[in-house]
Amino acid sequence: MSSKAKRVLPTRPEPPTVEQILADVRGTRPSDPVFVLAAEPRQGGGNDGIPLPDFPVPEKHEDATDERERLYRQSRSYVEMNQRLQESCLLLKEKCEELRQAGATLEQDILEMRQKAF
Template identity: 65%
Template sequence: MSAKAKKRVVLPTRPAPPAVEQILADVQSARPTDPVFALVAEPGEDLAAPGKKEDSEEESERLYRQSHAYVEMNQRLQKACSLLKEKCEELRQAGETLEQNVLEMKQKAV
């Protein structure tokens, strides 16, 4: 079937976002066991056990260093790739020049 023969599907219009009052009413009427609020700490309650926060910070720092190293390596690889393309083009041109010189030498020798 051609593209022109296909019927376009008309999507319904997007509903308007809820008003602030509606959002507040939804949050206030939510059960305490609602999964959205399961990890929210009560006032004065610490979710992380002692020592866990430092481990989390160390892990975050390790991940940051790892991702930073990845970005640097990726940039170096992109530069090396462009340099390699340039050198490849230079070699191709040198090969063509060499072939022309060889042909000229053969013609002069004959």
């Protein structure tokens, strides 16, 4: 029987503090790929001469407004559905408690009937 040595992994480093994150963000260039919107048109190729992929570009200001309106309606729908679900949850809890009480009453009535019968 062979035993394998347990591998000890190094401990994880502490996550960065808010100050460290902010300092890192402040130290980046505006052209950093993380801050470039995917919808912005890109000119030419990358630094290595390889052409960059084409990304969809919003055609008009109305498209952005329509998108915001769609997202707003979707958010409202979500909030309304969430409220209905919460109300339904409360109603179900009430009905469940009523059923428990009815079950307890039924159990009590059955016990009384058995006592009377015997």
